[in-house]
Amino acid sequence: MxxxxxxxxxxxxxxxxxxxxxxxxxxxxxxxxxxxxxxxxxxxxxxxxxxxxxxxxxxxxxxxxxxxxxxxxxxxxxxxxxxxxxxxxxxxxxxxxxxxxxxxxxxxxxxxxxxxxxxxxxxxxxxxxxxxxxxxxxxxxxxxxxxxxxxxxxxxxxxxxxxxxxxxxxxxxxxxxxxxxxxxxxxxxxxxxxxxxxxxxxxxxxRPDGPAPALVASLEKVTAAAFGQRRKMLRSSLKAVGGEALCEQAGIDPTARAEEIDVAGFLRLAAVRRG
Structure with a gap:
């Protein structure tokens, strides 16, 4: 070549x-x-x-x-x-x-x-x-x-x-x-x-084991909500997509803020939201 x-x-x-x-x-x-x-x-x-x-x-x-x-x-x-x-x-x-x-x-x-x-x-x-x-x-x-x-x-x-x-x-x-x-x-x-x-x-x-497209679509919505109001606790910023119940099902502290949650945590939130 x-x-x-x-x-x-x-x-x-x-x-x-x-x-x-x-x-x-x-x-x-x-x-x-x-x-x-x-x-x-x-x-x-x-x-x-x-x-x-x-x-x-x-x-x-x-x-x-x-x-x-x-x-x-x-x-x-x-x-x-x-x-x-x-x-x-x-x-x-x-x-x-x-x-x-x-x-x-x-x-x-x-x-x-x-x-x-x-x-x-x-x-x-x-x-x-x-x-x-x-x-x-x-x-x-x-x-x-x-x-x-x-x-x-x-x-x-x-x-x-x-x-x-x-x-x-x-x-x-x-x-x-x-x-x-x-x-x-x-x-x-x-x-x-x-x-x-x-x-x-x-x-x-x-990533060879990366998320499926449907999970990525859910992740887009969760991160948009979480970081759209990043100063608020997740139970408030994620209210439109499940709020405190979503956090608890995903094993995430609902009083945490978006910048404290790692990528794996956001993927769990996205998976629970997708159902």
């Missing part, structure tokens, strides 16, 4: 040749350092010949690094049509291994693009990162692995532990479905243009 990124123009030259700049409305911040994108690709692999989906490739810095790996195919989903001609130049050098999809990743059918054996690796646009993660955690298509870049605050929330300030609904759902860990921090200066915040890469690997 040979791909020679050096055969292509440097990313900055390619952007200048096409007259392209990042758009704030799309939450775009480009990674142009191939040393950084290659490290992300290494952290995401191995792919064992399977398909990798990348959302928001922009000029294709991470795309080039992914094509250097053992991925069978790379599918990029890009909403900003300005980048399609530039990405096509990468595709022309990729011997059929790069598929370009112009559209909104929130509406994409990943199963049709990657089949059941797909991975997701992306420097996610800041404005859609969390909705996309929730889609992949709770939707009908579950990737084999996800290696995703977020604002550092969001990355820390995904991997947060009970009792910490960042622990909340996102972390509970992510950790119920996957093993989640922060694998790389990136300062703002690594990007063009630099964002106002630092970023971090999170690796998520589905």
């Amino acid at each position: 040979s791909f020679d990124a050096a055969a292509l123009p440097p990313l900055r030259e390619a952007l200048e040749a096409h007259g392209l700049m990042a758009r704030k409305s799309f939450g775009q911040h480009f990674l142009l350092d191939l040393n950084v994108t290659r490290k992300i690709a290494r952290l995401a692999g191995p792919f064992n010949g399977e398909t990798v989906i990348e959302v928001g490739p922009g000029p294709g810095g991470l795309t080039r690094a992914l094509l250097e790996t053992d991925a069978g195919r790379v599918v990029v989903i890009e909403k900003d049509g300005r980048f399609i001609p530039l990405l096509q130049e990468v595709a022309d050098a990729a011997a059929g291994r790069l598929q370009i999809v112009e559209g909104d990743a929130l509406e994409a059918d990943e199963a049709a693009l990657a089949g059941s054996a797909g991975h997701v690796v992306s420097n996610l646009p800041y404005n859609v990162g969390t909705p996309l993660l929730i889609k992949w955690l709770t939707g009908p298509w579950r990737p084999r692995s996800m290696t995703l870049m977020f604002q550092k605050e969001v990355a820390d929330r995904i991997a947060a532990r009970p009792g910490s300030s960042g622990y909340g609904r996102l972390g509970v759902i992510a950790q119920a479905v996957c093993e989640a860990r922060v694998v790389m921090d990136l300062p703002a200066r690594a990007f063009t243009p630099p964002p106002k915040v630092a970023s971090a890469v999170v690796r998520l690997d589905p």
Whole structure:
């Protein structure tokens, strides 16, 4: 699966040749350092010949690094049509291994693009990162692995532990479905243009004994109630979904607050609520 990124123009030259700049409305911040994108690709692999989906490739810095790996195919989903001609130049050098999809990743059918054996690796646009993660955690298509870049605050929330300030609904759902860990921090200066915040890469690997979709749906409702009123005791915040009786059936202290309950505890609450 040979791909020679050096055969292509440097990313900055390619952007200048096409007259392209990042758009704030799309939450775009480009990674142009191939040393950084290659490290992300290494952290995401191995792919064992399977398909990798990348959302928001922009000029294709991470795309080039992914094509250097053992991925069978790379599918990029890009909403900003300005980048399609530039990405096509990468595709022309990729011997059929790069598929370009112009559209909104929130509406994409990943199963049709990657089949059941797909991975997701992306420097996610800041404005859609969390909705996309929730889609992949709770939707009908579950990737084999996800290696995703977020604002550092969001990355820390995904991997947060009970009792910490960042622990909340996102972390509970992510950790119920996957093993989640922060694998790389990136300062703002690594990007063009630099964002106002630092970023971090999170690796998520589905748990082999993870919850069934129906339990995840119940977990979404329980965590929405619990963390929607996180300062209240669970007997109050969970009133709409069962309150004190729900807590007692799940073996949870009804006077506890949401941030004190671990992922296993929330899964018990979700299971009891589902009945």
